[in-house]
Amino acid sequence: MQYDLINTKDALHEYCAKISEAKVLAVDTEFVRTRTLLPKLGLVQVYDGEHLGLIDTVEINDLSPLNAILADTKVLKVLHSCSEDLEAFRANLGLIPSPIFDTQIAAGLLQIGPSIGYANLIEKLQNVVLDKGESRTDWIARPLSTEQLRYAAADVYYLLPAYHQLSEQIESKGMTEIVLSEVACIGQKKTHTLPPEYAYLNIANAWKLSPKSRLALKLLAEWRLQRAREKDIAINFVLKEQVMVSIAMKLPSHVAQLSAIDGFLPRDIRQHGDHLLQLVSRASQADESECPLKIKRLIDFREYKKALSDLKQLCQEVSKANDIPIEHLASKKQLNQWLKWCWFEIDETEKMKLKPDIISGWRASLFTPKLRTLFNNDTGRYHALRDL
Secondary structure (H helix, E strand, O other), rough: OOOOEEHHHHHHHHHHOOOOOOOOEEEEHHHHOOOOOEEEEEEEEEEOOOOOEEOOOOOOOHHHHHHHHOOOOOEEEEOOOOOHHHHHHHHHOOOOOEEEEEEEHHHOOOOOOOOOOHHHHHHHHHHHOOOOOOOOOOOOOOOOOHHHHHHHHHHHHHHHHHHHHHHHHHHOOOOOHHHHHHHHHHHHHOOOOHHHHHHHHHOHHHHHHHHHHHHHHHHHHHHHHHHHHHOOOHHHHHHHHHOOOOOHHHHHOOHHHHHHHOOOOOOHHHHHHHHHHHHHHHHHHHOOHOOOOOOOOOOHOOHHHHHHHHHHHHHHHHHHHHOOOEEEEEEEEHHHHHHHHHHHHOOOHHHHOOOOHHOOOHHHHHHHHHHHEEOOOOOEOOOOOOOO
């Protein structure tokens, strides 16, 4: 397995010229995300079947030649389990590559294995056992060892032949558009973020809180997410969720009460205590009419179990009619996402300006007509706050 380490601007231009005629490229990333909110890109691996390049995104400041290739819609990019890679590309290069063929999605459609890992897929398809010993490498530290570079190179060296094996079967089943559309939907989600004022919707046990505690949680969660984004700090390193919920429940009015909250470190109290107390004070003094609506749960809806059962039955019918594995059609989480979108006055998916997965992308034509009939305020079995 031969590869070139590309760590200068000139070398990058030369390498990108070599692969400029390729129609298909295997691509992977290596990044680090420990205390940061966003991933820090260390390498981008690219292979066209002849030239394998390990592009050092730490050493090279101008990555525009790579960006041009990744953004070229005439070049198919092949990745495996691409969700985090897309996040790394968006955070570091400011783009989402397109189009993308994801070999994990393809393997799932072909029933090789649900959410199969790269190493397992390569072992199944090519009878090659990959060394995963460098998976916890610090990809930002320099220099990278030969072992680290070989590990990174293997992630695209075997990916390209895996694509050729899978794509032939996917094409024969007429599922190529499903694979491409699924990744496009994943990419779209990466470009839509939840507005900070709705960050409290994601907090476990928020439904238990009283009106003023809900307002306190809303203000605290909004501040936490804004600070995480401004400083690029993982949100639980800004303020742990369990600490935030405890503050909202107890509504402390002075520092001594903050200090009594389990898990709230003295360092964090010194740094943020005064500001957090101001937020809590705002909530404590607010009129209940200013507080967020009670947070609903699906199990609070009388018709939830029956609706979920009907949706699962619908999935079985669609699966059978279209020869698509049912586990790839819609998970329970995706069905719940649909029900929340239909029934919740304040819905996370809507606030992100997205639609539920089962009425997006390739699934839309399969599900939308049937869902219009089932969830219809006039003649349907279930009500819906939003129109399809």
